[in-house]
Amino acid sequence: MAPLFDYTLRLADSALILGHRLSEWLGHAPLLEEDLALGNIALDLIGEARALYAYAGTVEGQGRDEDALAYKRDAGQFRNLLLVEQPNGDFAVTITRQLLYSAFAHPFWRALAQSRDATLAAIAAKAEKESAYHLRHAGEWLIRLGDGTAESHGSAQRALDALWPYAGELFETDAVEAALIAEGIAVDPAALRPDWERTVQAILAEATLAAPAGTWMQSGGRSGRHSEHLGHLLASMQFLQRAYPGASW
Amino acid sequence: MPLWEVFIRSRNGLAHKHVGSVHAADAAMALQAARDVYTRRGEGLSLWVVPSSAITASDPAEKDMMFEPTASKIYRHPTFYKVPDDVGNM
Numbered sequence: 072m073a074p075l076f077d078y079t080l081r082l083a084d085s086a087l088i089l090g091h092r093l094s095e096w097l098g099h100a101p102l103l104e105e106d107l108a109l110g111n112i113a114l115d116l117i118g119e120a121r122a123l124y125a126y127a128g129t130v131e132g133q134g135r136d137e138d139a140l141a142y143k144r145d146a147g148q149f150r151n152l153l154l155v156e157q158p159n160g161d162f163a164v165t166i167t168r169q170l171l172y173s174a175f176a177h178p179f180w181r182a183l184a185q186s187r188d189a190t191l192a193a194i195a196a197k198a199e200k201e202s203a204y205h206l207r208h209a210g211e212w213l214i215r216l217g218d219g220t221a222e223s224h225g226s227a228q229r230a231l232d233a234l235w236p237y238a239g240e241l242f243e244t245d246a247v248e249a250a251l252i253a254e255g256i257a258v259d260p261a262a263l264r265p266d267w268e269r270t271v272q273a274i275l276a277e278a279t280l281a282a283p284a285g286t287w288m289q290s291g292g293r294s295g296r297h298s299e300h301l302g303h304l305l306a307s308m309q310f311l312q313r314a315y316p317g318a319s320w
Numbered sequence: 321m322p323l324w325e326v327f328i329r330s331r332n333g334l335a336h337k338h339v340g341s342v343h344a345a346d347a348a349m350a351l352q353a354a355r356d357v358y359t360r361r362g363e364g365l366s367l368w369v370v371p372s373s374a375i376t377a378s379d380p381a382e383k384d385m386m387f388e389p390t391a392s393k394i395y396r397h398p399t400f401y402k403v404p405d406d407v408g409n410m
Contacts, residue, residue, distance in 0.1 A: 102321075104342050104353035111356050208352055215345060 074247045076130045077150070078257055079191070080140065081293060083123035084151035086198075087141055088301070089172060090116030091308050092159055101162055108208060112169070115201040122194045142312035146301045153292040154237035156301040163216050163226035167234050170209035174270040175241045176202040178263045187255040210274045217278025224279065231275070232283050239288025241267070323372040324350035326357075328364035336368050344369075 093113035100106035124137035183195035251257035327336035344350035350369040
């Protein structure tokens with residue numbers, strides 16, 4: 072069952088890393104209301120990650136629980152999308168990253184809810200409702216940033232230019248996924264691309280933002296080739312379990 | 321940034337109840353903020369946001385004129401009236 076373990080781990084890693092990134096805003100968001108909103112989304116994502124890690128551990132059958140998978144692997148063993156490990160930057164960067172991910176995550180979870188794997192389908196059904204709100208939240212903000220002041224428009228366009236090359240990885244498949252897609256367990260992400268483009272382009276149009284014209288895309292998260300940012304994130308996220316293994320409260 | 325008053329209806333059949341306020345640039349963002357700030361623990365099934373500026377409030381300095389006269393009208397409370405024994409439980 073190695074492919075199912077890998078697949079579940081990929082989904083879990085993206086949810087955890089993005090959730091951790093959003094949690095870095097706690098106490099620092101531009102408004103009290105957004106502090107809570109970003110915290111809520113972080114908790115949704117970390118909840119998704121926990122369910123997926125627990126299932127991955129069961130599938131693997133080596134006795135690793137969610138904490139072992141989250142806290143005791145190094146950067147090279149993480150399988151998250153490069154997009155989600157990108158630093159928070161300013162508020163426009165965080166919102167743009169969230170939009171690019173959520174515009175994919177929402178149709179993805181909806182499709183995975185039809186998986187022949189009953190556990191993945193159940194996790195996806197819960198995540199779908201959460202991601203629907205994440206998409207609305209990020210979309211409404213990006214429209215207002217893009218169509219706001221000259222300063223907010225400039226920040227949003229710079230964020231979009233910087234993050235756009237990480238969007239291509241959302242739609243990649245490899246041998247691990249191809250087999251599971253054929254079995255009706257995994258979702259073919261390439262099939263979600265038209266949906267993603269419709270959603271993103273509609274929001275960008277309303278936000279008066281323009282997607283960069285270049286088509287070159289970053290890749291590597293699925294095989295463990297990460298940007299330098301992931302190591303720093305893990306150093307902070309894993310510190311406690313590394314320094315005090317098994318610590319609990 | 322404008323202030324909005326938030327009202328939540330917790331269950332079907334109940335009235336929306338004031339719970340607090342949020343800051344937001346417009347009505348749609350106020351609704352999102354209200355959802356994120358006030359419904360984190362399953363508090364509601366329906367949300368209203370109303371611009372705080374749309375509320376006309378009574379003047380606290382006029383509370384004697386506004387509210388004190390009702391204090392002596394004890395016959396407006398049902399407990400003022402004796403129910404005859406024959407009526408039984410109402």
